[in-house]
Amino acid sequence: MYSEASLCCLLVTVLTFHTNNARLIPFQHLANKPLAIDAISMNNLPIRSPDATVAKRQTTSPPKANTTICYPLVGCFDNNDPFNNAGLEVPQSPELVDTAFLFFTQDSPTNPEFLSYEDDSSILKADINPSRWLRIIIHGFTNNRDSVWMAKLKNELLNLKNAELSDVILVDWGNGAKFPFYANAASNTRLVGKQIGLLLEKLQQLKGVSLDKVHCIGHSLGAHTCGQASNAVNNQLARISGLDPAGPLFSGKKTAVRLDKDDAKFVDVIHSNTEIALGLGLGSAEESGHIDFYANGGQSQPGCPSVGALIGGVIGGQSEAAYEQASCSHSRSHGYYIESIHSECPYTAFPCHDFNSFMDGKCLVCPITGCAQMGFYSIYSLGRGKMYSTTKSSSPFCGYHYFVELVLDRDMAKTSGEVFVAIFSDYEMLANVSMTGKSNADIKAGDILRHVFSYQSDLGKVDYAEIYFNKAKQFFGWGGQKGNEIVVSRARLRSLEDTLVYSGRCDTSENVIITVKKKYERIQYLLFYSIVYRQANKRFSRIPTDKVDSCHHVNRIPHLSLIYKFLQVNHRVTFIIPLKGNCRYLVVITCTENDESAILGLSLDTNRIALDSIIPISIDFNVSLNGNGGFNIISNDQYHTFQPINLHALWITYQTLQNLFRQTRCSNDFAHRWLEEYYNQKLQSKQKPSRHIISNGDIIHTRIYTKLKEIMLEVDLDDVTTKFLHERLENAFGMSLFAHKQYIDTIMLEILAQMDKATEILPYLYLGSEWNASNFEELKARGIGYVLNVSCEIENFFPEHFQYLNIRVRDHDNVDLLKEWERTYRFMKEAKTNHRGCLVHCKMGISRSASTVIAYLMKEYNQTLTTAFEHVKTRRSCVQPNDGFRNQLVVYEGILAAKRTFPSK
Incomplete structure (x- = not known):
């Protein structure tokens, strides 16, 4: 019987190079049942290798069990458990693999310096700046330094600014990753990982490089090599990005040989080709990081061929074309990652337990500061675990996600057919979405039809939507009499990248009836939107469009990326919250060198940032509610006023700042000299504080507390503002409560905290x-x-x-x-x-x-x-x-x- 290693090699062999006139055995025989020794021979498959030294490896004696091999400097390797994942193969010699380290900087993006852990002078003369990030890029099977994607990724990383300023090392181990020796290549990941570890130790000793500033990015086998490299330095790397980690010989194996979240302080993984073919797959479906992104479910990617097409290509004698097709989905992982660095559209991903549930709109809850962003900026995401997203079929692959929901009336007659929602702006159709996915779906009373779809660009302002119902044909009366209409009691369209929700103006007393008395009879369903934060099922909002922050309505350029690029080196974002006003944000940053924190007030437009305020969080820092749905901050004898966009945002911000201040009081009075870089920039505007008189009447406060809690229990807090709650209170009391605004804001947060x-x-x-x-x-x-x-x-x-x-x-x-x-x-x-x-x-x-x-x-x-x-x-x-x-x-x-x-x- 063939071992897993030989089957993997055979799969790669068949998919990689021309079969010429070789006899091919059907794949299912290889994967699912034993073969006689002479049923198929590797001699029947042509081996085309231009490198004589690699071809020579095939003729050497095969390794035996319990084999240990030692090499100078890098040490010894054995093929005992758990390092028998590649069969009995042990890493090849450093001379044969011939690993090269090519070092690039912004000043020298095309002429690399060659580093060597065996030659201190190569490191000493290199322009290595320990204050910059060191990004290490590692290719996988059949690739080398000349791979186009490595050059693209290198260039994108070298163009990073400020806190992400980077130098890059390309790791070329192409001689150890050549066709057809996949098992050898899998085993060589251990050797190359050890060599990278030796280089990092030299960089620490000779150049003062900190492992807290080292980021390893590996594709396929390169992802597992990153894990081995971090193992060599006691798993102290700051970050590993695994781009579709290789599946064959690694899936299901122990973490000592494959990438795992314990390999670095932060591990993010993109899965793009976990589709199982012939019992094998090019990528691994296993969760391997702190956050795992399954693009389009992690299987075949849009625009790439199916498994059936690949098998057909191989059997038809088009193996080289079949290999290109096979690597299409596998390679999309680095395509997504490269684009994410300077993308102008989002790579948003959402936590969910499976892809079908995500597409049905069942997993739309994200942290209050936003969903995870697949790719380079995932490290700034709050979410962890499995994340799902959709992409386009061609570059740019990123797109905008939208969630559509139709709630059908409980008294509606059962029917079958297909329901569509068409979305319009200025009488132009922007998207047409099938809510049922097939033409003969059963549709029952009380059903909730949900669907997530992506669009190549921001839909912008949605004016209205049209709902279509196409009843399924019935033959000879089979299936019984079915209704000729659907009755919609509620509809909703949500933009998942920002906080816009478009909601229908009807409730259960104003149902919209869509019939099939006329072919494709349609009803225009007016929509409007409101700002919300938590992405879950909402009641309908009654906030008119002219009261919504125009920043969220017009400007959808991803602000997070712009903010991160704005920051200085060694300054990290710990908190971001949108504010009322024209695209304003409150950003809390921390200096990594001394753990001092400060607040930046920022205003954004499509391509630049204006710095409005700089507030050090120090001993004299004070934050208090101002009675207008916002809070005042006093620091260094200066007053600042901020208004988050809704009640939840106010609560989160207020609690975060209070916690930061408590931490500061336990420390010394900081100087915050690192803020001088920001002070040197011109402030665009300044705000004056609001001051209000506080009444402490116990009786009226008791009545206010009781009534406010009653109101907050009745409404959906994600769809209301503090102003709305103030107005409801005043209507209930029949009097102005202006003098009690600060007290109302305070107890509002207390009630919300209990409910939260x-x-x-x-x-x-x-x-x-x-x-x-x-x-x-x-x-x-x-x-x-x-x-x-x-x-x-x-x-x-x-x-x-x-x-x-x-x-x-x-x-x-x-x-x-x-x-x-x-x-x-x-x-x-x-x-x-x-x-x-x-x-x-x-x-x-x-x-x-x-x-x-x-x-x-x-x-x-x-x-x-x-x-x-x-x-x-x-x-x-x-x-x-x-x-x-x-x-x-x-x-x-x-x-x-x-x-x-x-x-x-």
Whole structure:
């Protein structure tokens, strides 16, 4: 039987070079069943190698088990477990591999200096600046220094400015990565990794290079080589970027031989060719980094051929063309990465458990400061884990993501067919999206049709959308009588790159009926938008378009990239929040040399940044709410006023600045001399603070607190502003509350904080919201192992990490939740028994999930309804079950009492 190594080599052989007249055995025979020794021979496959030294390797004696080979300087290598992933192959000699290190700088982008760990003089004479980033680029199988993509990536990296200023080393190990010896090449990753480690040690000793400024970028086998290089320096590299790490001989193997997130302080991976063909694949599907991007699902890429086309090309004698096709998807990973460095459109990616769920719009929750960006700038993303995105089929590959949602009426008759949404601006169709994906989809009452699509450019201002319904044909009456219309009660279009949401103007009392009485009869569905932050299901906003920040409506150029390029060397971004006004941002930066922090107020247009304010966070720093939906900052006797764009942004910013100030008070009074570089730039504008009188009337404050909490429980906080809440309060009181603005803002944040955090009901039991369920870091920090999702509109975010139970119910009085409480009790009891935390959540953690937790306390601890309710209410004061659930809790109390009085025998 052929070993995995020989099958890998055979696959690469067949896909790489012409078969001439060689006899080919069908691939399924190779992958799925044993072969007789003489069924196929490597001698039947032509070997074309222009390098005699490489061809000579084939004639040497094959290595044996338990073989150890040693080379001067680089040390010894064996083929024992786990280093038997390449069969019995051991790394070839350094002389044969002939690794070269080509060093480039901005001043010398085309004439490299050759570095050698064996020659100190080659390092001493090189213009190596330890304050710059050192980017190391490593190719994979069949590539070398002449590979076009390496030159493109090198040039893009050399063009980086300020904090990302870089020198580049190209690692050429082409002699050790030649056809057809894939197993040798796989084994040689260990040798080349060790050689890079020796070079890095020399750079530390002779040039003062810090490993905290070393970034290794590897494609295919080069990705695993980066891991080996970091292993050689105790895994101290700052970053590794793996571009579709090679799958054959590495997938499923131990982390000692393949790229893994423990190999560097930050590891980001792009998967672009994990499609399994013949039992093998060019790329690995395994999660290998802190953040793994699966472009278009990580399988074949748009514009690249399918596996069937590849097999057809090989069988048809077009092996060279087939290889180019095979490497198309594999090579897209470095194409995406290269474009991401100076791209003018985003490479946004979203956390999800699989690609189909992402495309169905089930995974749209991202950190408040934005989603992850695939490619070079992924290190600045807050998200971790598996991320999914879509791209275009041709360069530029980046694009904008949009989410469309149609909610169908509950009383609509069942039908079948295809539903389309066409999006228009100035009467020009921008996109046409199929919401069902096929022409004969079953469509039922209450269905929610969701779909994510990408478009090559920003849609800009959307004026309206048109909904089309094409009923499926029925033959001979099969399938029964079906309706001739769909009834849409709600529609929504969301831009996923920014915070725009376009929402239909109808509710359940104003349904839109789309019929098929006429061919493709259509209804114009007026849309408008509002600023939101959390990407989840929203109620309709009633904010008119003329009150929305024009920056988010007109200017969609990726501002994050522009901000990062603006920063000076050794200054990192720790926090960014959009502000009200014309494209304004508050940016908190930290100097990596001394951990001092400061705030920059920035104004952006399409291609430049204006520096409005510079605020050191020092001992005299003070932040306070100003009563106008914003906050004042006092530092160095100067006043500054900022207004985040909504309530959530205000809350996050206020808490972040308070935490930074607490850290500063524990340190010495900093000088912040590093800010002089920013002070030298002209300030574009200055703001004056707002001052308001604060009233401390206990009675009116108590009434305000009670009423404000009631209002905040009724509305969707992602779709409202502080001004909206102030107006609702004043309408409720029938008077002006201007004198109480600062108090209102303060308690607004207190209420929001309680609603934003999961509440500990018991040491192992937590009650929370959708936001808590989507916060992976919070779940891990609290030791959560079980998640009870009491909703039908929220998906399970991390099924690969936690045990889930989903009770699909809505927050309606007529919903029978009581029948589910036995299942939910057993689930929470299991978490307790296994000493794991359990989060119970719905949309807001107020009604459905709260009722379920109360029912659990009543049964598990023999509590009365009053005792259990007060226990939960004391810890989470926003708890408010609807009237139907309250009545069911009363019934449940009676059922439990009866069981205790008359236990079953």
